[in-house]
Amino acid sequence: MTTLTARGLSRTYPTGSGDVHALVEADLEVHDGELVVVRGPSGSGKTTLLNLLGGLDRPSSGAVFLDETELSALAEKEALELRQATLAFVFQSFGLVPVLSAAENVEVPLRLRRIAGGEREERVAAALAAVGLTPHANQRPYELSGGQQQRVGIARALVTDPQVLIADEPTGQLDSATAATIMDLLAELTSERGIAAVVSTHDPLLIGRADRVVQLHDGHLTAANVES
Numbered sequence: 001m002t003t004l005t006a007r008g009l010s011r012t013y014p015t016g017s018g019d020v021h022a023l024v025e026a027d028l029e030v031h032d033g034e035l036v037v038v039r040g041p042s043g044s045g046k047t048t049l050l051n052l053l054g055g056l057d058r059p060s061s062g063a064v065f066l067d068e069t070e071l072s073a074l075a076e077k078e079a080l081e082l083r084q085a086t087l088a089f090v091f092q093s094f095g096l097v098p099v100l101s102a103a104e105n106v107e108v109p110l111r112l113r114r115i116a117g118g119e120r121e122e123r124v125a126a127a128l129a130a131v132g133l134t135p136h137a138n139q140r141p142y143e144l145s146g147g148q149q150q151r152v153g154i155a156r157a158l159v160t161d162p163q164v165l166i167a168d169e170p171t172g173q174l175d176s177a178t179a180a181t182i183m184d185l186l187a188e189l190t191s192e193r194g195i196a197a198v199v200s201t202h203d204p205l206l207i208g209r210a211d212r213v214v215q216l217h218d219g220h221l222t223a224a225n226v227e228s
């Protein structure tokens with residue numbers, strides 16, 4: 001069981017036309033089994049925040065902790081090991097390998113971790129069943145709908161038994177009905193497995209699935225007024 005914590009997290013991008021303060025002193029704590037939705041308009045800093053929380057980028061100042069371990073202070077190799085052991089990502093554009101079947105896509109992270117063949121098969125089957133895709137295991141991404149492709153993306157994230165899930169606009173490419181079912185699935189699976197989840201969206205219809213909503217505005221993170 002893991003708590004993901006951000007303390008005074010800031011990210012400034014130096015550009016030709018001056019510094020962009022994409023994230024300013026953000027504080028956030030996400031507990032196991034909790035789904036926090038980060039909402040905010042385009043350019044407000046959602047991707048910047050999620051990349052920092054997932055250790056894909058380094059803060060200009062402040063820190064990210066996984067329990068007591070400061071992820072943002074680890075050397076690259078240690079950060080990678082901790083990310084592999086703890087974190088999983090779901091992407092807006094699904095990030096599937098087009099020449100691999102659904103099952104083979106879900107298997108990729110297990111191969112990277114050198115899990116033995118028999119165990120891989122069992123875990124892939126269980127992950128596909130959890131997202132309702134067993135009948136589609138052998139289809140390639142182009143033979144699946146957008147919602148089904150994102151289910152593969154979720155199965156691939158969950159097959160490693162992560163303690164933290166980071167999903168940047170996971171429903172951004174889906175119609176609103178499909179988006180709602182994907183958010184329901186994420187909420188159900190992360191709660192049932194005790195995963196600390198951070199999901200960004202700018203779709204106000206999806207925030208109802210959150211345990212908590214935070215709002216980004218010009219890089220400033222605040223608790224959201226859900227009614228607005």
Ligand SMILES: Nc1ncnc2c1ncn2[C@@H]1O[C@H](COP(=O)(O)OP(=O)(O)OP(=O)(O)O)[C@@H](O)[C@H]1O
Pocket residue numbers: 013014015020021022040041042043044045046047048049202
């Ligand atoms: N690598 C970069 N270099 C310079 N500026 C950047 C870089 N990445 C992001 N920014 C700027 O930082 C701010 C926050 O960007 P970010 O991508 O985090 O926003 P977002 O809320 O995820 O937007 P969207 O919803 O459109 O994906 C924006 O002003 C953006 O232009």
